[in-house]
Amino acid sequence: MLKKTLTLVTLSFLFSVTSCKDNATMKITDADMEAVEVATKIAEEKAGKMPVVEFDKIDHDFGTINAGDKVTTEFIVKNIGEGDLIISDAKATCGCTVPEYPKHPLKSGESAPIKVTFDSTGKSGNQSKTVTLTTNTEKASETFNIRANVLTKEGIPPFKK
Structure with missing residues (x-):
C-alpha cells in the first residue's frame, strides 16, 4: 500500500513539474529527479518505522x-x-x-x-x-x-x- 502511495505521489510530482512547461521543453531535470529520490527515501524511512x-x-x-x-x-x-x-x-x-x-x-x-x-x-x-x-x-x-x-x-x- 505504501509503495502504491509513493508511486502516486511521485507521478503527481512529475506531472506537476512537466505540465507547466511547453511541449518543446518537457524534460525532467536532475533537480526534479533529486527531489523524487529525496521523497522516496523519506517515505522508505517512514515505512521502516511502522508498528507491528x-x-x-x-x-x-x-x-x-x-x-x-x-x-x-x-x-x-x-x-x-x-x-x-x-x-x-x-x-x-x-x-x-x-x-x-x-x-x-x-x-x-x-x-x-x-x-x-x-x-x-x-x-x-x-x-x-x-x-x-x-x-x-x-x-x-x-x-x-x-x-x-x-x-x-x-x-x-x-x-x-
Missing part, C-alpha cells in the same frame, strides 16, 4: 458455558515494530461481544491487554465471534477470535434440524 502487532493468542475457546453467562478473557497485544502502535477502534461481529482496548499509543516493545467479554444471553449452541482492531499498522486492521458452546437453561445443547 503480535498477540499472545489469536483464538480463545471458553468451552461449554450456560446460556446467560458472561465470560471474559484477555488477549495481550504487543508492539514489535519500530513506530508507536495506535489502536483507534475495536469492534466485534456481534453486540454480545464487547472488547476493551488500550486508548494510549504502545511504544515499541510495549504490550497491553485487550479485555473481551462475551454475553451468552439469548445464544445457544456453538458460537464464534471475531474482534477486529483498527490500527496504524501496514495492514490497518488486526483480528482475533473467541468461541463458546452455549448450553440452554436445561443444560443441554439445542437440537439441530
Whole structure:
C-alpha cells in the first residue's frame, strides 16, 4: 500500500513539474529527479518505522458455558515494530461481544491487554465471534477470535434440524 502511495505521489510530482512547461521543453531535470529520490527515501524511512502487532493468542475457546453467562478473557497485544502502535477502534461481529482496548499509543516493545467479554444471553449452541482492531499498522486492521458452546437453561445443547 505504501509503495502504491509513493508511486502516486511521485507521478503527481512529475506531472506537476512537466505540465507547466511547453511541449518543446518537457524534460525532467536532475533537480526534479533529486527531489523524487529525496521523497522516496523519506517515505522508505517512514515505512521502516511502522508498528507491528503480535498477540499472545489469536483464538480463545471458553468451552461449554450456560446460556446467560458472561465470560471474559484477555488477549495481550504487543508492539514489535519500530513506530508507536495506535489502536483507534475495536469492534466485534456481534453486540454480545464487547472488547476493551488500550486508548494510549504502545511504544515499541510495549504490550497491553485487550479485555473481551462475551454475553451468552439469548445464544445457544456453538458460537464464534471475531474482534477486529483498527490500527496504524501496514495492514490497518488486526483480528482475533473467541468461541463458546452455549448450553440452554436445561443444560443441554439445542437440537439441530
